[in-house]
Amino acid sequence: MLRLIESKATVWAVFILVAFSYAMGLIVSLADPDLWGYMAFGYTFWTEPGFPYTDPFSYMPVNPVWIYHEWLTGVIFFPLYAGIGEEALQALRYIFAFLTLFLAYAAAKKRGAQTSLALMGLFFPAFAICTGYGPVRAQVFTYFFFALTLYLLETCRLSQRFKPLWLFPPVILLWCNLHGGFVAGLAVIGLYAAGEFLSRKPWKPYLFILAPCLAATLINPYGWAYWPYLIKAILMPRPEIYEWMSIWKAMSMGFKHLSIPLFMGLFPLALLFCLKPLQKNWSAVLVLAAVSWMAFSHMRHIPFMGIAMAALLPSGADYFIKTKSREASILLGAALLSMACLAVLNANVVWAHFQYPHVLRNPLSIEALPESQVLPGQMAYPVDGVAFLREKGLHGNILTEFDWGQFVMWSLPDSKVSMDGRYETVYPDKVCREYFAFAYGRPGAGEYLTKYPHEMALLKDRSITSAQLAASPDWLLAYKGDGCAVFVHKKFWEER
Structure with missing residues (x-):
């Protein structure tokens, strides 16, 4: 033997x-969500003066030092x-x-x-x-x-x-x-x-x-x-x-x-x-x-x-x-x-x-894909939702899904996000708890929508979060795409 x-x-x-x-x-x-956060930080590091000790990407209350x-x-x-x-x-x-x-x-x-x-x-x-x-x-x-x-x-x-x-x-x-x-x-x-x-x-x-x-x-x-x-x-x-x-x-x-x-x-x-x-x-x-x-x-x-x-x-x-x-x-x-x-x-x-065309087309790509094109277990991104916001020239405070926050940071640098995968590095515990109460429809979810200055929302189209905004008289459904939905706050829309 x-x-x-x-x-x-x-x-x-x-x-x-x-x-x-x-x-x-x-x-x-x-295409991991953290990758887009690295890109956003790297861009800030190489293009802005000084080291970014405070978070520049969120409109929510953040930790004093990032x-x-x-x-x-x-x-x-x-x-x-x-x-x-x-x-x-x-x-x-x-x-x-x-x-x-x-x-x-x-x-x-x-x-x-x-x-x-x-x-x-x-x-x-x-x-x-x-x-x-x-x-x-x-x-x-x-x-x-x-x-x-x-x-x-x-x-x-x-x-x-x-x-x-x-x-x-x-x-x-x-x-x-x-x-x-x-x-x-x-x-x-x-x-x-x-x-x-x-x-x-x-x-x-x-x-x-x-x-x-x-x-x-x-x-x-x-x-x-x-x-x-x-x-x-x-x-x-x-x-x-x-x-x-x-x-x-x-x-x-x-x-x-x-x-x-x-x-x-x-x-x-x-x-x-x-x-x-x-x-x-x-x-x-x-x-x-x-x-x-x-x-x-x-x-x-x-x-x-x-x-x-x-x-x-x-x-x-x-x-x-x-x-x-x-x-x-x-x-x-x-x-x-x-x-x-x-x-x-x-x-x-x-x-x-290999049954998915984009794998054979470019096996070295790190492509953000919409829901209809992802592999099993792969992260889907709001690609056409982001494209819609760019096309309409909409930028401001965007309420996002947790997994999409860093992608939005990188893709829409003129906007700010509510929450993202950097989690405890940026957001106080209270803010995190409030966000996840909203994301999972727990008690206090409605308060999260009125407490903070959300102007737009980019959410999964069949999620608890989308259902909450669809039921609210303060929000308008502006676009529905491949796995995502864009909502605009009525006050923000009227002020444009």
Whole structure:
């Protein structure tokens, strides 16, 4: 069996399967709502004097200081998009996706996994990792740095040479300005310190490097204020945002996102391969336990689990293969059967995507599409509603859907929005609660319409919000398009 696993034919076969899976899994990109926020911030940063410490995009009450933990992502994304086009952002996504895969593979090899098993380790969590790299957003940096962190920590742990740890302060400095996910990197370093302590191996270097890493996080436009905001953001519940739901809540609400069965399949596999071979490697056990808990708690964290599995589990599979036991044969058979099933699932998902003309027309596009043209699970945007407002020369305070706010910010720079996906970075808790009461038709929804100076509304045409405005004598339906409706307040219309 070991000879079969190590054969060149097996290595090439698995490599081709892995390459195909990731190429197909990454080919369809989502126009994520946050992307438009990056563009709007980047435009403001590069064209306006001074750093934008206060929000310029909303007419609602906002926080005194806008702490935008993804600010550097916007600074990088905007000139790429404006100067080269959306293809530049897609190229960036592909580069970081494959660098992440390479680092996970390199960590597995460094831990002693055979080449074919290290490649299999990339195959099983392929969908989990691809869900993180589907949209072009700041997380493309976070997942790369997470894989780099695991690789560097494994390098130090196995060699017992700790100079590479000094790469972490500059990495954390860059990471904390690109995305708040740098906290995952600090947490993994701390887990390695605890794991090496439990394994009775040198642990102090990992703990000591945390001090300069924490100091590096203070080098940002907001200084000390960054951390109070970040702690609040990490701990705050976001029940209205789907990707922040737990696996169980999403299942109970009927969500059929691919990441749910993905996770349910990956978690027992992780347990199966880590219980015995990793019992003397507490660092890996703690990291796998942490990322599993993260994935259970919030679906957006499933890619962390996929990366950690790819980096840490193949050496465990290698352990089973080398035992030459019946148990190893059963596990190998189960792994091959699972690979076949996942390959079929991959092919079905990709085939479904290619049924949409715009995917074949320009697979490198990041196109905002109306409801009639989106893929299953893809975000639909009020494209013709925005076009209507432009055509009529209407600009002012626009009451928007939560997911559309950043798109409206970017598409209609002469207008301001009521709420958008920047959420806690901009809006006080009270304003957020009032908005979601309106969005879900809860008590106080009517008060939200009269309390604030809304002049227009761009809403989903079959939503609770549209129904509320349609029933109000103060609002006029000005346009109904592909999945969206434009309402105008009577007073605003009369004053034009």
